[in-house]
Amino acid sequence: MKRFELRGRGDYGEWRDAAREALCQGLSPREVEWGATGTQAGLFDTGLPPDFRGETAEIGGRRAVTVPSAFVELSKAVLCHSDPRRFDLCYRLLWRLQTDKPLLRVVTDPDVALAHAFAKSVGRDTHKMKAFVRFREIPTQGPRRAFVAWFEPEHFIVARTAGFFQRRFNDMDWLIATPKGSAAWDGETLRVSDEAAEKPDIRDETDDLWRTYFANIFNPARLKVQAMQSEMPKKYWKNLPEAELIPDLIRSAEHRVREMKERGASDTAPKFHERLQQRADQSAPNRSRV
């Protein structure tokens, strides 16, 4: 039995090195144990060995390791998951792929299905991070505007999502801080850390305009609370400036609709409507009005 202690904060490289060593020693998944310290630096940090990616690599002159590139993509996502089974799951897939080449295409296989479920959950979390990060402006001396966001992802996804924000918000400085790491952009370098960050305390007046928009784009006659919550689960609410309005919007919806109905249609139209009607009648006297 061999035990690998990984840092386990979404870094594919540290797992790959450990997995390669185990595979080269011919250790079956039952003979390997995985742990995540979350703090220590990885044990296999020496140098940067070549990627598995679709190639054959001779290791220690003993054995060739090949994996399809789909495995690299899949395991990169799976290893960002916070479930402690992720290292073992990836190693089991790697082990089985050595003798069962089309394994990844059998998406109904229990291991493959679980890996896809993990990857899907990571993908969803990534998507929600792109959606629910809220930047707040901070004062700055330089020519570029600066923004800071606090977000709480479920998985270790900050590094994989940082590029999206760089491509989108290229012309401003920004920092996204999370308990699972942070990312920052200054126009030249994208810096990513997997250390837990502290929640900053920042106010931004524009949040108030956003709340105004959120409250008014809501149609009280179409209340569908479940539909909202399945897409915007409550766990994200505490960092969304607009979410504090939700309970009141829900509570008052029925009343607002009833009031709308009771008030009914008004008997007189505004003055400009009368003028428009007169103008229309003059230019098209034969046209009947509804």
Added chain:
Amino acid sequence: MKKTLKERLAILSDAAKYDASCASSGTSKRDSSSGGLGSTEGSGICHAYAPDGRCISLLKILMTNFCIFDCAYCINRSSSNVERARFTPDEVVWLTLEFYRRNYIEGLFLSSGIIRNSDYTMEQMVRIARDLRLKHDFRGYIHLKTIPEASAALIEEAGLYADRLSINIELPTDAGVEAFAPQKHPANIRRSMGELKQKIDAASEPTYKKRRKRFVPAGQSTQMIIGADQTTDATILGSSAGLYSRFRLRRVYYSAFSPIPDASKVLPLIKPPLVREHRLYQADWLYRFYGFDIGEITAGRPDGMLDLELDPKLAWALENRARFPVDVNRADKEMLLRVPGFGVKAVQSILSVRRFRRLKLEDLQRLKVSLRKIKPFVVTADWTPVRLIDRADLRTLFAPEPQQLVLL
């Protein structure tokens, strides 16, 4: 006293919410690596959800809710006493950019009441889009509603800046439009769609030397109001099918007619028919992605309406039991897509896996398919539905518990 920006934002977003579309997907891929602000990466992003369950992806506002038209179903019709307001073009630009920088939105969906005349209104809207693109190098998403009867030159310019253009067909039949929107002309709306389609086609033709200009990369869409008149689902879906095939629209949105403040007396103040709207979307999906003809979907009932209790695919399957059960290890893709409970993705997975393994029920379960739903309709390596498909009470296995009707 002049209303504050916040007050006007409240009025002009309230006025915009009856447009269902908030899509920000399917446009050209671009980012701000080479300068400017913003990106679009294929799939849209919903930055928030309102308690009506609708996605908030774009800043969806009206430039103004003053309007010289008097469409009965519309909150902004000239005869309504709703409070009026207007943004300047610079204010719309500012709101879009500031909202975008805070990651509230993917971009702007701008519509407007018609002031003075169609061209004047369209010109102002084009100016906003032009400023966003040229003055501020904004690379996020822009959806412009085109104003009926606006000149072709303005529409063409709008298409250079907008990812999507749309013009609402409003009601599923011409008679409906004429009755409720007397100043709108269905023939002109269709002509406008046709012209836009030609321009989109022309812009997407390859050239020998250089890339053509980007022109409405996310295509055009439209919306029709459901439940304001007596049109049947069969007519509505037929009308959509015509729009999809003639004008290659990306989307037809169905908007359940919803009570509005100071509603017109000619329309009923009813609870919006949300289930019906949902069934229409499902039918629309069957038509576009599952190989169904509209006729097949609506053949089941003589009144031309979709079954509100069952989704349209299940309803079709119950009407066509002779075509089931389907052997998931042998059936072709077209038939697999017709199995109630299989989505497009599940069908792709089945086709991929069965080259290597014979599928059992547990395999289907791992594809996150509901076994309860599919069991009567499929044969797997370890399951045959013994006459289940012939059961007279099959419908009751799926139909929801009867509920007391809720009045508004």
